Amino acid sequence: xxxxxxxxxxxxxxxxxxxxxxxxxxxxxxxxxxxxxxxxxxxxxxxxxxxxxxxxxxxxxxxxxxxxxxxxxxxxxxxxxxxxxxxxxxxxxxxxxxxxxxxxxxxxxxxxxxxxxxxxxxxxxxxxxxxxxxxxxxxxxxxxxxxxxxxxxxxxxx
Numbered sequence: 001x002x003x004x005x006x007x008x009x010x011x012x013x014x015x016x017x018x019x020x021x022x023x024x025x026x027x028x029x030x031x032x033x034x035x036x037x038x039x040x041x042x043x044x045x046x047x048x049x050x051x052x053x054x055x056x057x058x059x060x061x062x063x064x065x066x067x068x069x070x071x072x073x074x075x076x077x078x079x080x081x082x083x084x085x086x087x088x089x090x091x092x093x094x095x096x097x098x099x100x101x102x103x104x105x106x107x108x109x110x111x112x113x114x115x116x117x118x119x120x121x122x123x124x125x126x127x128x129x130x131x132x133x134x135x136x137x138x139x140x141x142x143x144x145x146x147x148x149x150x151x152x153x154x155x156x157x158x
Contacts, residue, residue, distance in 0.1 A: 033057045033099040037086050037132060038106030039079070040068035043146065047103060052078055061086065061095055061106065086128030089135075096135045102143045104132050 034051050038044040039060030045068075048058050052075055059080040062068050072079070084091040086106045096102055107125050108114065114121040129145075136143040 031055050031057065032101050033059070035059045035061060035096050035099045035102045037061045037102065037104045039103075040072045040081075041105065042071065044103075044105045045071040047105070048072065048079060049075055059095060059099065061092070085124070086131055087123050089131045092131045092135050093138075096132070096141060097139055099139075099141055102132060102136055102141055104129065104143055104145045 034056050036044050036048050036051070036058060039048045039058070040062035044060070044062070048060055051058050057080075058078070059082060060072065061082045061084060063085055064083045069076070072081070082091070082095050084095075086092060106128065108121045132143065135141070
């Protein structure tokens, strides 16, 4: 079973984030305006919750799904939620402008689907990331990139 908000305790989630070095974000001495791409996904929703608990202002960019809404249901009224794709350069420019930090977690992650629909993965994972990089460069915004567990495989051979 994959990691979901339902089958993991808060302690397990924060241990997971700590393992990912996410807790080091406490280096921010002042409140920051943060954008989290993929912020309604599994990792992104926990990062958003952590940033909110540390007093930061959070904007989430995510494609819409009922599952994603469920991930952020406990704090959705405390974030600025933008439904859309990182493949839309105008949306990205308008959303990241005026922020201090962008955490880029948005991606297509199902390797099996990438074999049957490689163009959508190229569009989102490469060109979408390019859109983020271009806007953080143009607006002199710090970007923190996080990969997914997909880079490690399924772990059955470990």
